[in-house]
Every structure is written in C-alpha cells, then in structure tokens.
Amino acid sequence: MKKEFRVIADLLPKNIRVLDVGCGDGSLMSHLIKEKNIEARGLEIIEENVKKCIYKGLSVIEGNAETELHQFPTKSFDFVILSQTLQAFYNPEKVLKDLLRIGKSVIISIPNFGYWKVRTSLLFFGKMPVTKTLPNSWYDTPNLHMCTIKDFFDFCIEKKININKVVGVNEESTSEIKKSNLEIKNLFSKVGIFLLK
Amino acid sequence: MSEKIKRLNISKSILLDCKQTVKDFSLAYETYGKLNKDKDNAILVFHALTGDQYVSGTNPITNKDGWWVTAVGPGKAIDTNKYFVICANVIGGCMGSWGPKEINKKTNEPYGLNFPVITIKDMVKAQETLLDHLGIKKLLCATGGSMGGMQLLQFCATFPNRTFSAVPIACSTNHSAQNIALNELARQAIMADPVWEKGKYYKKNIQPKNGLAVARMVGHISYLSEKGMQEKFGRKLQEKADYEFSFDADFQVESYLRHQGFAFVERFDANSILYITRAMDYFDLSKQFKGGLVEAFKNQKTKFLVISFSSDWLYTTKENKDTVIALNSAGADVSFAEIKTDKGHDSFLVNEPEFLKTLKGFIDSMHIKFKNRKNEKRI
Numbered sequence: 038m039k040k041e042f043r044v045i046a047d048l049l050p051k052n053i054r055v056l057d058v059g060c061g062d063g064s065l066m067s068h069l070i071k072e073k074n075i076e077a078r079g080l081e082i083i084e085e086n087v088k089k090c091i092y093k094g095l096s097v098i099e100g101n102a103e104t105e106l107h108q109f110p111t112k113s114f115d116f117v118i119l120s121q122t123l124q125a126f127y128n129p130e131k132v133l134k135d136l137l138r139i140g141k142s143v144i145i146s147i148p149n150f151g152y153w154k155v156r157t158s159l160l161f162f163g164k165m166p167v168t169k170t171l172p173n174s175w176y177d178t179p180n181l182h183m184c185t186i187k188d189f190f191d192f193c194i195e196k197k198i199n200i201n202k203v204v205g206v207n208e209e210s211t212s213e214i215k216k217s218n219l220e221i222k223n224l225f226s227k228v229g230i231f232l233l234k
Numbered sequence: 235m236s237e238k239i240k241r242l243n244i245s246k247s248i249l250l251d252c253k254q255t256v257k258d259f260s261l262a263y264e265t266y267g268k269l270n271k272d273k274d275n276a277i278l279v280f281h282a283l284t285g286d287q288y289v290s291g292t293n294p295i296t297n298k299d300g301w302w303v304t305a306v307g308p309g310k311a312i313d314t315n316k317y318f319v320i321c322a323n324v325i326g327g328c329m330g331s332w333g334p335k336e337i338n339k340k341t342n343e344p345y346g347l348n349f350p351v352i353t354i355k356d357m358v359k360a361q362e363t364l365l366d367h368l369g370i371k372k373l374l375c376a377t378g379g380s381m382g383g384m385q386l387l388q389f390c391a392t393f394p395n396r397t398f399s400a401v402p403i404a405c406s407t408n409h410s411a412q413n414i415a416l417n418e419l420a421r422q423a424i425m426a427d428p429v430w431e432k433g434k435y436y437k438k439n440i441q442p443k444n445g446l447a448v449a450r451m452v453g454h455i456s457y458l459s460e461k462g463m464q465e466k467f468g469r470k471l472q473e474k475a476d477y478e479f480s481f482d483a484d485f486q487v488e489s490y491l492r493h494q495g496f497a498f499v500e501r502f503d504a505n506s507i508l509y510i511t512r513a514m515d516y517f518d519l520s521k522q523f524k525g526g527l528v529e530a531f532k533n534q535k536t537k538f539l540v541i542s543f544s545s546d547w548l549y550t551t552k553e554n555k556d557t558v559i560a561l562n563s564a565g566a567d568v569s570f571a572e573i574k575t576d577k578g579h580d581s582f583l584v585n586e587p588e589f590l591k592t593l594k595g596f597i598d599s600m601h602i603k604f605k606n607r608k609n610e611k612r613i
Contacts, residue, residue, distance in 0.1 A: 088595065091571060091599070094596075094602065096537070113565065
C-alpha cells in the first residue's frame with residue numbers, strides 16, 4: 038500500500054464512518070475496513086474503478102465529486118478523505134467547502150509543487166516538471182490548480198479553515214509540518230497531508 | 235397446461251391499498267436451484283410489466299426462453315448452481331396468479347373490471363407471504379428491473395429486514411409524467427378496441443388483439459434508445475427492393491413492431507395490462523411515508539446497488555440517482571453504477587456484458603459477506 042495511505046490510516050480512529058472521495062479501486066477503503074473496522078463509502082468517477090470496488094463488496098457511488106457531493110447530508114461522516122485530487126477540480130474551493138460540510142473532519146492530501154525536484158526542473162531545465170507524483174506532461178495533465186504545501190497552508194488560514202495537523206511525506210520518511218518548519222518541509226515533501234476540522 | 239404452474243394459496247387476509255381486504259387467492263411462482271442448509275443463498279426476483287414467474291429455462295406455457303435467461307441460470311450472473319432463485323407472478327398478472335382473467339368465486343365469471351385496482355405495495359405484500367411459505371427469513375439478495383425494481387424498493391421500505399442486499403435496476407421511486415403518459419397510451423389503445431367491451435371479452439373467448447398489440451408496440455418503442463433503434467433498423471426495408479406505396483409494413487422497424495405486438499397477444503391478457511400499468515402509475519414511495527423518501531428508507535440495513543443505463547429514457551440515470559440520493563440521505567449503504575450502452579431500457583434483459591459482470595460481482599461479494607456475518611453471529 039502507498040505510504041500516503043498508511044499515514045492517512047494512522048490519522049483515523051477505529052469504528053468510524055468515512056467517505057473516500059475519488060476512492061479509485063478501493064484499496065484504501067479495504068485497508069480501513071480490515072484494520073480499523075471503519076464503515077467506508079466511496080465516490081469514484083472512473084467506471085472501471087467503480088466496478089473493481091463493487092466486485093470487492095465495497096460500497097461505492099459512481100459520480101463526479103465536482104458536481105455530486107450535494108447528495109451527502111451535512112455531517113453524515115466522521116471523516117471525509119480526498120487523496121491528491123483537489124488540484125484537478127475546476128473549483129477546488131467549492132469542493133473543499135462541501136467536504137467540510139459533509140465530514141466532521143477532512144483529510145486532504147496534495148502533491149507538493151514546492152518539492153525541490155519540481156523546483157529544480159523549472160529552475161535549471163526550464164521545463165514543466167514530470168515526477169512520480171506528477172507523472173503527466175503539461176498538455177495531458179488533469180491538474181488545473183497546482184499548489185505547494187505552503188500555498189495550501191496559507192489558503193486554509195485565509196479561509197479560516199482549522200488545520201489540526203499536517204504531515205509531509207517523501208521517499209525516506211514522514212514528518213509533522215508546523216509553522217516553524219514549513220519552509221524546509223515545503224522543499225523536501227513530495228506530498229502534504231492535511232487534517233482539517 | 236395450468237397444472238404445470240406452481241401456486242401458493244394465500245390464506246391470510248391482506249388489506250389492499252384500495253381498502254378491500256382479500257384472502258384465499260393464488261400466487262403463481264417458480265423456483266430455480268436449491269435452497270442450501272443454511273438458507274443463505276436465496277435470491278428473489280421481481281418481474282417487470284409483461285414478465286412472469288418463468289425467469290430462466292423454458293417457460294412451460296409459451297415454450298419460449300424464460301424472460302431473464304441472459305442473467306439467471308446455471309453458470310450465469312445469478313448462478314442457479316449456487317443460488318436458489320425465486321420469482322412470483324404479480325397479482326393482477328395473467329400467468330396463474332390472482333388477476334382479472336381469473337374466476338370470481340362470487341359470480342363464477344372472470345373478474346374483468348370487477349378486479350380490484352391493485353398497487354405495487356399490494357403485489358409486494360402478496361409476494362412476502364411466499365417467503366414465509368418457503369421458510370426463508372432473510373434473502374441473500376432481491377433484484378428486479380423496471381417495475382421489478384419499483385417492487386423491490388417498495389419491498390425494502392415495507393419489509394426492511396427481509397433481504398441482506400438489493401439491486402434495483404433501471405427504476406425509480408415514483409412514476410414520472412412521461413411514464414404515466416406512455417401507460418395511458420397503452421390503456422387507451424386497449425380500451426378503444428371494440429372487442430374489449432369494458433373488459434368483458436372473456437365471455438366470447440376472444441382478446442382485444444388490435445388494441446393490445448398497439449399497447450405492446452408503444453412499450454417496445456420506449457424500451458429502445460434512439461441510437462439503438464437507428465442502428466438496428468435505420469431506414470431498411472422489409473424484404474423488398476422499394477416502397478410499395480401502401481400501408482403494409484414497408485420498413486423493417488414497422489415489421490418488428492407488428493411482430494412484437496401480435497406475438498404478445500398470444501401470451502398476455504389485455505385487462506392485466508390495464509391493471510398493472512395502473513399500479514405502476516400509482517407508485518410513489520415518498521407519498522406513503524410522512525417524512526418522504528428519507529423516512530421510507532430509514533433504518534435500512536440492506537446493502538443496495540442501484541444500476542442505471544446511459545441510454546435509458548424511460549427510467550433515466552437521473553431518476554436512478556435520485557433513488558441513490560434518497561438512500562444516502564437516509565444513511566443507507568448504497569452503491570451506484572451507470573452502464574454505458576446504446577441498448578436503452580431493454581439493457582437489463584439483453585446480453586449486456588458490463589451489466590451482467592457488475593451484477594455477478596455484487597451478488598457474489600454479498601454472498602461472502604452474508605455467510606461471514608451469519609458465522610460471526612453463531613460464534
């Protein structure tokens with residue numbers, strides 16, 4: 038399982054209700070059900086992935102998070118998870134608002150555009166970065182609103198969204214990000230995981 | 235021929251929605267496969283408007299394939315080597331269940347229009363008694379498409395604990411204006427046939443064939459998609475090189491409709507169409523519960539999978555999604571998949587591999603969960 042999923046799983050208490058937005062083939066949901074006895078539901082846009090979830094006996098709704106989050110009642114989940122997709126929405130702010138409405142807490146992970154390899158690609162080679170976390174070229178990337186961990190940090194403060202915890206993930210390790218180490222972690226983390234309330 | 239039909243005599247009284255209380259009437263049914271010792275492999279299928287209890291194998295009355303052989307049978311998506319499949323003919327129907335062509339014991343004549351106007355809820359109440367008769371407390375799964383799906387949603391709302399999982403296919407929680415209109419067209423066609431005589435045609439041992447055939451043609455148009463119909467027929471002519479400058483069936487699509495219409499009158503009773511379409515029109519689950527749909531699906535433990543078809547214009551994806559939203563709002567466990575296909579509303583009846591794979595995947599995974607859950611309880 039992806040390191041990012043392990044970090045997310047560690048942030049979650051046992052026996053709760055979780056909505057995984059953009060749940061893919063359901064590997065995170067399966068893990069949460071098995072390890073934490075979590076009641077997990079998914080929302081997924083890709084038909085093939087929806088079927089994979091159904092075959093595994095997972096509860097998944099085929100749909101687009103950009104337009105179909107309204108179907109979930111307010112505070113109907115303990116946690117809502119959105120893994121590395123916020124940047125792909127036309128209106129990420131609206132989606133985030135909806136997530137905060139549906140969940141008592143929200144976990145959001147973002148691919149960090151402030152990661153040093155991304156920065157050097159642009160600085161030294163003058164080219165849009167292509168990395169493991171950002172595998173697409175500029176012309177076929179689904180990412181419309183790339184941001185850095187620092188950007189998202191500032192965004193939450195500006196919008197008065199309560200940041201409970203931030204974890205930075207890179208190849209070697211995971212570490213907590215605080216205001217005091219934000220500059221350095223923003224340089225060395227590939228992915229940032231935010232726990233919001 | 236009727237001795238081939240399995241019948242359950244329903245002896246307990248049932249209060250119909252029209253306030254009439256009935257008892258001692260028959261429900262025709264069929265089963266496929268074997269109920270296992272743990273009784274955890276039973277699947278109830280609800281049939282659609284013109285269906286009957288013969289889901290799989292050969293229908294002994296018509297000698298044609300069962301109406302859902304694409305999905306139900308040995309090795310099929312609903313595998314009868316593994317599962318025990320039950321299907322009953324709805325009341326109001328004409329394949330052995332209590333319906334307008336049956337004899338009214340009080341008058342010794344067929345009911346005709348003296349048959350009570352029944353509802354989807356009445357149909358479902360009658361079928362629930364069959365589960366008692368078969369000794370099944372909890373089904374592994376219940377499923378049905380179109381009106382079958384509507385019966386299923388009603389079944390789950392009225393009897394919240396009788397099935398572990400449910401697959402409503404191409405249906406809705408109430409009948410739309412467009413669907414009521416199409417049903418009215420079918421009814422008017424039947425009632426305009428002079429043979430119909432206010433439903434008393436049984437005396438002369440005939441059917442209002444022309445009206446019933448037109449009613450069926452309306453149905454068949456609505457079961458296909460515009461694209462599917464264009465691809466299947468286009469402007470192709472029926473075994474002729476050019477127009478005949480007459481009103482015979484020049485086009486293949488005309489010939490198809492005529493064939494479907496007139497084949498149908500051999501197996502279906504015109505008054506049954508009136509009664510069953512009426513039941514569909516009256517269906518509105520939210521109206522039955524004070525708090526609307528959320529109340530209807532409150533406390534559901536059943537695991538739902540709602541399936542829609544992209545080209546279905548009779549029960550659109552949007553309508554199916556509304557059911558999902560209602561289930562979600564009630565906190566029910568619900569999955570949803572839209573199958574991308576050009577085959578229209580008919581998709582659930584024809585060989586649509588993506589649909590069948592999804593159905594199989596869901597039911598098989600639910601079977602594992604249901605067995606595990608039962609084992610946990612025992613420990």
